[in-house]
Amino acid sequence: MEKDFLEIIDEHQNIIYKVCRMYRDNKADQEDLFQEIVLQLWKAFPNFRKESKVSTWMYRIALNTAIAVFRKNTIPLDFKENIPEKFHPVEKNELSENEERMFAALRKLNNAEKAIISLYLEDYSYQEIADIIGITENYVGVQINRIKNKLKKILN
Amino acid sequence: MNLEELKSNWEKAGIEKKSQAELLMMTKIQNHPKLNRIRLKLIIESVLLIAFLIVYHNMFDGGNKPLWANITLIISAALFIFTDLIGYLTLQNPIKGNNLRESLNNLHLKLKRITVFSLTVSLLFGLSVILFFTSTIIFTTGKYLILAGMIITMFVTMYLSYKYWIVRINQIKTAETEFDKTTS
Numbered sequence: 334m335e336k337d338f339l340e341i342i343d344e345h346q347n348i349i350y351k352v353c354r355m356y357r358d359n360k361a362d363q364e365d366l367f368q369e370i371v372l373q374l375w376k377a378f379p380n381f382r383k384e385s386k387v388s389t390w391m392y393r394i395a396l397n398t399a400i401a402v403f404r405k406n407t408i409p410l411d412f413k414e415n416i417p418e419k420f421h422p423v424e425k426n427e428l429s430e431n432e433e434r435m436f437a438a439l440r441k442l443n444n445a446e447k448a449i450i451s452l453y454l455e456d457y458s459y460q461e462i463a464d465i466i467g468i469t470e471n472y473v474g475v476q477i478n479r480i481k482n483k484l485k486k487i488l489n
Numbered sequence: 490m491n492l493e494e495l496k497s498n499w500e501k502a503g504i505e506k507k508s509q510a511e512l513l514m515m516t517k518i519q520n521h522p523k524l525n526r527i528r529l530k531l532i533i534e535s536v537l538l539i540a541f542l543i544v545y546h547n548m549f550d551g552g553n554k555p556l557w558a559n560i561t562l563i564i565s566a567a568l569f570i571f572t573d574l575i576g577y578l579t580l581q582n583p584i585k586g587n588n589l590r591e592s593l594n595n596l597h598l599k600l601k602r603i604t605v606f607s608l609t610v611s612l613l614f615g616l617s618v619i620l621f622f623t624s625t626i627i628f629t630t631g632k633y634l635i636l637a638g639m640i641i642t643m644f645v646t647m648y649l650s651y652k653y654w655i656v657r658i659n660q661i662k663t664a665e666t667e668f669d670k671t672t673s
Binding site for chain 2: 339376393429
């Protein structure tokens with residue numbers, strides 16, 4: 334079971350990475366959350382029946398963990414309303430400037446908006462998003478348009 | 490950056506990879522700093538309380554105190570350990586529900602129940618300790634001052650316990666409100 338689990342997580346670990354980057358604004362908190370999500374996935378793995386896609390199961394647990402796990406309030410790193418065109422990451426890594434700008438923009442959304450837009454960006458259908466979040470399919474469409482407009486404003 | 494670029498960046502994100510050995514380490518609770526701290530607190534409190542229950546009868550003349558004071562003390566100490574354990578298990582397993590909203594609602598309810606239970610048990614334990622030590626005592630001014638100190642300590646402990654849980658409840662409440670606003 335351990336081997337299967339590690340292979341699945343290894344293959345799809347970019348899901349955890351993206352959720353961590355979106356829900357936490359500094360490297361240390363992102364690392365903590367990554368660890369927390371892996372632990373929750375490991376605990377949930379024996380009940381994973383493979384009726385849904387692995388990625389759907391992982392998103393469900395990862396988003397849930399990111400929102401539910403307690404975190405101490407930290408001072409936000411960026412108070413600006415808009416993301417500057419040229420954003421220089423403080424942390425030393427080889428991530429692209431665009432990726433950094435994207436996550437900075439996504440972090441300005443609230444917990445629910447982050448969850449909905451991440452599933453949308455991952456090409457989930459409205460029905461799948463509705464099932465994961467626990468809302469009706471109609472709301473998903475309305476909300477995605479609203480969040481897209483909000484993101485446009487943040488990015489421009 | 491427009492939305493198309495955003496989508497394309499999203500698809501490309503996640504180049505940093507962890508090894509399977511690192512992932513394996515993350516599945517062990519003992520390698521988990523936050524849960525480990527809570528577990529350590531639970532172990533220390535439990536060991537101290539169990540040690541107290543083992544020695545209290547001889548050290549604090551349990552045999553000379555009324556039977557009801559002894560029983561109340563033992564039951565409330567056991568409840569204290571039980572509450573700690575329930576709290577730890579809840580924080581360790583925050584996900585329970587078929588979807589995000591249901592899971593948050595369940596966690597909110599659980600945390601509220603634990604807060605009430607934890608405060609009640611703290612009060613019960615504090616009172617039972619005070620009753621045990623004062624059940625056969627002849628009060629003097631000095632002893633009244635010690636009693637006042639014990640009562641103050643009990644309420645400070647209860648306040649800290651309340652604060653510990655309420656920040657967690659508020660975080661979940663905020664998330665629930667965001668989901669409610671976003672979906673209505």
